[in-house]
Amino acid sequence: MKNRIWKQIRRTSIAAVAAGTVLVGNIQPGTVLASAFQSGPNPKVEQSCFWTDREKGMAELDIRITGLKDWIMERRISDGNENLPEITESENKQEMEEEDEYMEELASGKTVYEENETQEEESEGSQEGTTSGGEDVENESSAMILENEEVTKEDQNPEETEEMPEEESEEESGENKNPDVEPEPVTCVVYVSEYFSPETTSLPENVQTQQIPVKNQKGEDTEITKLVYKIETENFHEESILLQIPLSLREEYRYPVEETSYLLVQDEPLQKDCDGAGTALLVKENGSTQILAEGISPILTVEAAKADMTLSVTSETEEMKAGKTIRYRVDLANTGALDLENIRMTSSFSCPKITQQWEEAQGLTGKGSRAEVTELKAGEQRSFYILAPLLNEQEKDLEHKVEAGAKVKGRPEETIFRKAEVVSPLQSLKADFSVKKTADRESAAPGETVTYQICIINTGEKTLHSVVGTERFQAEGIEAQFVEKEGIRLNSTRTKALIPQIAPGEAVSLQATVKIPEKTVNQKLFNQISVTSKETGEKQVTASAEITVEGKATQALETEMISENGEPDSTSVQEGMAREASTHPKTGDDTDTELFVLLALTAAITALGAFWLYRKYAGMRAKK
Structure with a gap:
């Protein structure tokens, strides 16, 4: 019964299509069949993406699935047709022959004409049919459907009549067959590419995750x-x-050397645990998984990363004074997104006599004014130190310059240069000295030699x-x-001595000798020494020693040092700090003339006084 009904439905469909075609023109049987059995709608998967925060590498993958509703409805209709009984090969061949004959009759218009006449006789009160083939296709189709519905048991052969109860029971049972079996769900599978990671805490509901081991494009396991x-x-x-999938670009891909585009989904040739696209709609049918639709991965572009570096130099010594060692700190920072390598630094001072030295540090090779750092990672900052011993004569402000050049890793043609400098005001060193002079005796007799000790101290x-x-000497004719x-170094008369240099805190001892002239008696001799230096300029310090010329010699009296303005100097230095002299020159003191004049004058005054007294007393006696 069902086979017969199915054949009638097919014939009715073919007749309807053929009748409609006749109105337009001739048609071939093969063309009609292809049009009648075209495939149904298929689902589609569309993907798009955009950056949500480029600096942090945040992005969003949008997956839109369309056409699934129509596909499900089509599938339900298809599942209903599958419950119809199977047609054997012989029956199918017979049906095809009958359909071919029927198509020929339709093409000639004969069948349509006969069916219209029959329809007019059997259908009372219905509309009048036309005699031309194809003029009233709607009535023709209705008549054929009515014919199918009015099929009686007399039209069937005995075998069909006997089998009808069984077929009807099968039909009834087919409608309620497996009522508890639920239809298989459709699964959307997305393989996030090796360049991105999903934000699992922000995924849509009912989305499950699974980690799949693969080898990335670098050949690394991930x-x-x-x-x-x-x-x-x-x-x-x-x-x-x-589906809105939040993703984050993995750290190792955020800062490429060159502009790079990344797939968001693991499409081929990127590896995964299956072939094909990274996004697909899957359904299970007859125990196997079928692909309904696939999506092509969208792409996000990451611009080339920037490389940058900062350099600074500061002094860590609080008291910037000549003669001391200054410690400088050099700060080097990689502020770009790429690693730097072969960083070369050069240090220079405004005083070329300064010889600097780099302190030892990991990854640093330093010699003299130059140093090299092997590598500086992106975001890394390091500090290096330079020691600079200053000269004593350094008085002007000291300028320190540092230059650095670095290669960008992965970009051999790109080099970054930076400069930094610092000017440090210096405190000039104090230049001063003191002089002390003593005689080996306090008094001396004419003809004796007096030795003086002179001590010059750098204070x-x-x-x-x-x-x-x-x-x-203050007295004329006497010279030490x-x-x-x-x-x-001494001059030709040995009255001047030149000392090349005296270090701070150091003392230099000199000796000078003088011979007391024979005619010098009963007077004091005052001896002085004046000292100057290149650093003190016009400053002059004077020290003196005094002796008395008598008939015998006594121990010398140490005198205070007298400065240029005549005030006593309070500096006291022990004689042990001075270096002893090795020889004693001979000197004399020609003071006889002055002494004799003084004595004669004194005698004359005494004589005049005595004479005046004599005359006075003599007059007084004469009056008496």
Whole structure:
């Protein structure tokens, strides 16, 4: 019964199509069949993406599924047709022959004409049919459907009559066959690419994740994330589904050397645990998984990363003073997104005599004014130190410059240069000295030799150069001479001594001798020494010693040092700090003339006084 009904339905469909075609023109049987059995709608998967925060590498993948509703409805209709009884090969061949004959009759218009006449006789009260083939296709189709519905048992052969109860029971049972079996769900599978990671805490509901081990494009072992979203097809009425997948670009891909585009989904040739696209709609049929639709991965472009570096130099020594060692800190920072390598630094000072030295540090090779750092990672900052011993004569402000050049890793043609400098005001060193002079005796007799000890002490903070001492007596005709000493230069008369240099805190001892003239008696001799230096300029310090010329010699009296303005100097230095002289020159004191004049004058005054007294007393006696 069902076979007969199915054949009638097919014939009716073919007749309707053929009748409609006759109105337009001739038609071939093969063309009609192709049009009648075209495939149904298929679902589609569309993907798009955009950056949500480029600096942090945040993006969103949108997956839109359309056409699934129509596909589910088509599938339900198809599942209903599958319950019809199977047609054997012989029956199918017979049906095809009958359909061919029927198509020929339709093409000639004969069948349509006969069926119209029959329809007029059997259908009372119905509309009048036409006699031309194809003029009233709607009536023709209705007549054929009525014919199918009015099929009686007399039209069937005995075999069909006997089998009818069984077929009807099968039909009834087919309608209620497996009423508890639910339709298989459609699954959307997304393989997130090896360049991105999903934000699992922000994924849509009912999305499951699974880690899949793969080898990335660099040949390294890594894992990608598989997202699974099941779509229940029962009572499904959605026109489209939108999945919004938040992703983050992995750290190692955020800062490429060159502009690079990245797939968001693991499409081929990127590896995963299956072939094909990275996004697909899957359904299970007859125990196997079928692909309904696939989506092509969208792409996001990452611009080339920027490379940058900062350099600064500061002094860590609080007291910037000549003669001390200054410690500088050099800060080097990689502020770009790419690694730097072969960083070369050069240090220079405004005083070319300064010889700097780099302190040891990991990854640093330093020699003299130059140093090299092997590598500086992106975001890394390091500090290096330079020691600079300053000269004593350094008085002007000190300028320190540091230059650095670095290669960008992955870009051999790109180099970054940076400069930094610092100017440090210096405190000039104090230049000063003191002089002390003593005689080896306090009094001396004419003809004796007196030895003087002169001690010059550097009481300042810098080295004194070209220190000159000059000997002189206040009395005329008396002259002291310096004793020769190694390292000391004397003039031709040996009244001046030149000391090349005296270091801070150091003392230099000189000796000078003088011979008391034979005619010098009962008077005091005052001896002075004046000292100057290159560093002190016009400053002059004077020291003196005094002796008394008598008939015998006594121990010398140490006198205070007298400065240029005549005030006593309070500096006291022990004689042990001075270097002893080795020889004693001979000197004399020609003071006889002055002494004799003084004595004669005194005698004359005494004589005049005595004479005046004599005359006075003589007059008084005469009056008596």
